[in-house]
Amino acid sequence: MLNIHVCVKQSIDINSLEYDPDTLRPRLETLQFRIGDADLCAVEEAVRIKENNGGKVTLLCAGHNINPDIIREAMAIGADDAYVVSDPLVRDADQWVYANVLAALSVLAGQPDIILCGESSLDDSAYQVGPRIAEELDLPSITHVTRLEVKERKIIAERAIEDGVEILEVELPVVVSVGLEINTPRLPSLLMIRAASRKNVNFIPLDAIKLPKEKLSSLVKYCDIKAIKVGRKNVVLSGSLEEIASMLLSVLKSDGVIQ
Amino acid sequence: MSSALIYAEDWEHIPELLSTSAALGLSPLIIFSHRDLIDIKVAAKNGASEIITHRLEPIPTYISRLLVQVISERQPRIILGEAKKNVREIFGRAAQRMGKACVNNCNNIDIAEGIVRIIRPILGGGYNGIQELIGSPVFVTIRPEAFKKYPVKSVEEPLITEIDLKLKRDSIKLVDKKTTKRSEVDLSLAKVIVGVGRGFRNKEDLKLAEELAELLNGVIGCSRPISSDLKWLPEDRHIGLSGKWIRSRLYIAVGISGQIQHVVGIKNAETVIAINNDPDAPIHKESDYSIIADLYEFLPVLIKKLRESKLRSIYG
Ligand SMILES: Cc1cc2nc3c(=O)[nH]c(=O)nc-3n(C[C@H](O)[C@H](O)[C@H](O)COP(=O)(O)OP(=O)(O)OC[C@H]3O[C@@H](n4cnc5c(N)ncnc54)[C@H](O)[C@@H]3O)c2cc1C
Numbered sequence A: 001m002l003n004i005h006v007c008v009k010q011s012i013d014i015n016s017l018e019y020d021p022d023t024l025r026p027r028l029e030t031l032q033f034r035i036g037d038a039d040l041c042a043v044e045e046a047v048r049i050k051e052n053n054g055g056k057v058t059l060l061c062a063g064h065n066i067n068p069d070i071i072r073e074a075m076a077i078g079a080d081d082a083y084v085v086s087d088p089l090v091r092d093a094d095q096w097v098y099a100n101v102l103a104a105l106s107v108l109a110g111q112p113d114i115i116l117c118g119e120s121s122l123d124d125s126a127y128q129v130g131p132r133i134a135e136e137l138d139l140p141s142i143t144h145v146t147r148l149e150v151k152e153r154k155i156i157a158e159r160a161i162e163d164g165v166e167i168l169e170v171e172l173p174v175v176v177s178v179g180l181e182i183n184t185p186r187l188p189s190l191l192m193i194r195a196a197s198r199k200n201v202n203f204i205p206l207d208a209i210k211l212p213k214e215k216l217s218s219l220v221k222y223c224d225i226k227a228i229k230v231g232r233k234n235v236v237l238s239g240s241l242e243e244i245a246s247m248l249l250s251v252l253k254s255d256g257v258i259q
Numbered sequence B: 001m002s003s004a005l006i007y008a009e010d011w012e013h014i015p016e017l018l019s020t021s022a023a024l025g026l027s028p029l030i031i032f033s034h035r036d037l038i039d040i041k042v043a044a045k046n047g048a049s050e051i052i053t054h055r056l057e058p059i060p061t062y063i064s065r066l067l068v069q070v071i072s073e074r075q076p077r078i079i080l081g082e083a084k085k086n087v088r089e090i091f092g093r094a095a096q097r098m099g100k101a102c103v104n105n106c107n108n109i110d111i112a113e114g115i116v117r118i119i120r121p122i123l124g125g126g127y128n129g130i131q132e133l134i135g136s137p138v139f140v141t142i143r144p145e146a147f148k149k150y151p152v153k154s155v156e157e158p159l160i161t162e163i164d165l166k167l168k169r170d171s172i173k174l175v176d177k178k179t180t181k182r183s184e185v186d187l188s189l190a191k192v193i194v195g196v197g198r199g200f201r202n203k204e205d206l207k208l209a210e211e212l213a214e215l216l217n218g219v220i221g222c223s224r225p226i227s228s229d230l231k232w233l234p235e236d237r238h239i240g241l242s243g244k245w246i247r248s249r250l251y252i253a254v255g256i257s258g259q260i261q262h263v264v265g266i267k268n269a270e271t272v273i274a275i276n277n278d279p280d281a282p283i284h285k286e287s288d289y290s291i292i293a294d295l296y297e298f299l300p301v302l303i304k305k306l307r308e309s310k311l312r313s314i315y316g
């Protein structure tokens, strides 16, 4: 019986986000939220570990205005319950604050054997909440894991780094950050979605995790957010394949790439 | 003056990390690195006054503890490193231990009136996040694009100090490591790049793209699934948020859908051409010229035409 915690962030859906063409700032009225891809891979991996070894999967989430239905979408993959802190004080938090809240939530949810995270969040791409939680709880961490196997009280993990692949053996408990390559999250069936709608999302008041004030104040502050705009010509070349190929060659020629 | 501590995972970019630190007005410049990696000449020439060495295996959990010890002794203003996987993990852990700010993959860093400000890609890479870091020290990993050039005064002979860690190190074991050979080409310097995506059905079919690249004296790049999932190409050929950022004269995206995380890597390419049979693929909006066609039909026609023409790439 393994106790598995998975951190899932209610992230800004980057695909529906639009920006104001004049100020280049994101248009707040286009804000929508979802769980990030890497986080969903982490949930899928947890469910597979549970299927192979027995155990329980608990989702952890920290933020503000958390929508329980978004959490339930991730639960439909096969998680058993969820612990959520949703509080204005955790609004605009940085990874220091998120990690402090998540570590405390994990303690509250009870003795994990494995804590899973995504390698980076969909909106912030900070690449650090996993290692930060590990440090906070004094646990070993591994990041960018692309294959995971649990053997007795150990995991054997494959880790993709810039110049190759490492195989690591780590004693439980451990914090693992997974890469997108580790699996393809299943699409929950209607039955699983219906089952998830009855599952428990525990909203935990911030007071209940008793964090000192300094652990709730961000150290990284946004001053501005601006879209990176590149003016492209957006010309569609059309005609027969032969014609298009000829057009392309003249484009390359006038561009000075070929002569 | 406040000092900079540079953590070096390898020594490829040590000169640039030193000159970036100097450009920020930081001094002395101290390097923290594995004993077997250090190159005293490079350090001296680029102004490092001290090298602190360790002998730990490359396991971030352990290295971060040693780093915390070094920081507590030397009290640097900034801990700087290249944006690499191990470095980000080491910095994240050390920052948490010390209750400090950490930011990764920065494209710019400045200190004005004592405040560290950075710019880094957020929201999939479609946006620049401009952020201020509170407190001291702060941990920053930067992308090679952010290196600053600055004339540094060389040092006669850097001081070398070895430090050791007396802690239990048995919960994590590096059992094996398979090193993949690096590509001979550095994509971020290439002038002509043909990018391949999941529109290709087999590894063998990449020949079509290779042929086109060869005719244009260019090289092959790819989307992340091609290198990281399918392993058809080495990891250092993938372009985008988690890969290379290119600055080529010409980029031809073939069978690539154009998700934000890929497109961030091609924003600095001069001319972008897309070949994709789906008229609604987002890559068309990110291109100068779009060709809505099946790559299997179009590439052979293009290659034949290019071969028959007297036109040759100017990049010989
Ligand atoms: C945190 C994070 C980081 C990421 N980092 C990166 C990154 O650095 N780089 C990166 O590339 N991705 C990255 N991704 C993944 C990214 O979101 C996309 O999944 C990926 O870029 C898609 O690759 P693709 O375009 O090759 O495949 P697909 O999206 O599957 O697109 C294939 C395209 O080929 C076209 N096609 C199919 N058949 C043909 C044909 N016969 N002829 C012509 N066209 C055809 C299709 O119309 C389609 O548009 C990241 C994702 C996340 C969540």
Ligand SMILES: Nc1ncnc2c1ncn2[C@@H]1O[C@H](COP(=O)(O)O)[C@@H](O)[C@H]1O
Binding pocket: A007, A008, A009, A010, A036, A038, A039, A042, A060, A061, A062, A063, A095, A098, A102, A116, A117, A118, A119, A120, A121, A122, A124, A125, A126, A127, A128, A129, A130
């Ligand atoms: N507020 C949060 N709530 C739950 N999980 C989070 C939160 N922030 C980050 N995570 C987890 O940590 C991973 C890395 O996030 P980041 O450090 O922001 O890139 C994500 O993929 C999530 O698994």
